[in-house]
């Protein structure tokens with residue numbers, strides 16, 4: 272356990288990444304010193320787990336704004352084509368009843384079961400996402416997170432050298448494209464972007480593979496060859512030794528670094544258990560200057 276000058280403690284939960292942060296109520300005004308501790312832990316551990324926070328939307332948004340501007344979601348069936356700063360991940364309708372598995376919102380949310388990095392299809396990709404529990408199922412519905420930084424570090428040096436300098440093309444639509452109805456055509460056209468295949472954290476220089484379901488081609492390679500390479504690297508990053516599976520408890524909030532981790536939703540009994548999590552997404556400044564997100568840093 273790291274010993275910190277403030278009352279905050281940071282304890283590693285996995286051999287390679289993920290830390291639990293305790294000793295602070297994030298719903299209260301946050302001092303600059305406490306935010307500094309959290310910011311440093313975020314850059315080091317890549318995923319932060321906060322228990323017993325019980326955020327509401329206003330307090331979740333207020334906390335996340337310390338990291339930078341929040342993204343506004345893109346319109347899709349999961350937000351009733353009416354997006355804001357909060358993205359609701361649930362199997363419940365507005366009346367609180369279970370949605371059928373073939374409901375457009377449920378079909379759309381199933382996309383999250385592919386490993387991905389949030390908003391990697393945007394010109395300025397997301398710095399971080401926070402998912403905070405409102406209602407949690409007793410079993411299933413974990414969120415899996417993988418360290419693409421640890422996976423990068425384990426690649427042989429010659430492989431790293433061959434990958435550095437490559438550029439990937441990211442699309443909002445997924446590779447299998449089976450669910451292409453979930454976005455407006457103009458949004459699909461707009462969200463085709465390129466990012467470096469390997470990104471360095473601007474604070475500590477640690478590199479990570481930047482892949483996942485939205486990365487679909489490598490610039491300068493035949494499309495199928497690029498797709499195969501990205502798939503191979505995504506499989507590499509999501510091997511069990513690089514994965515932390517978060518079992519949700521009431522009041523939990525999890526913050527992850529989209530620059531160096533991948534994540535996915537996992538199934539649960541959607542006709543038996545209620546699950547409702549609210550996500551906020553913090554925009555980056557540019558893919559490689561996210562430290563600029565921190566005022567005065």
Ligand SMILES: [Fe+2]
Pocket residue numbers: 383387388389534
């Ligand atoms: Fe996601």
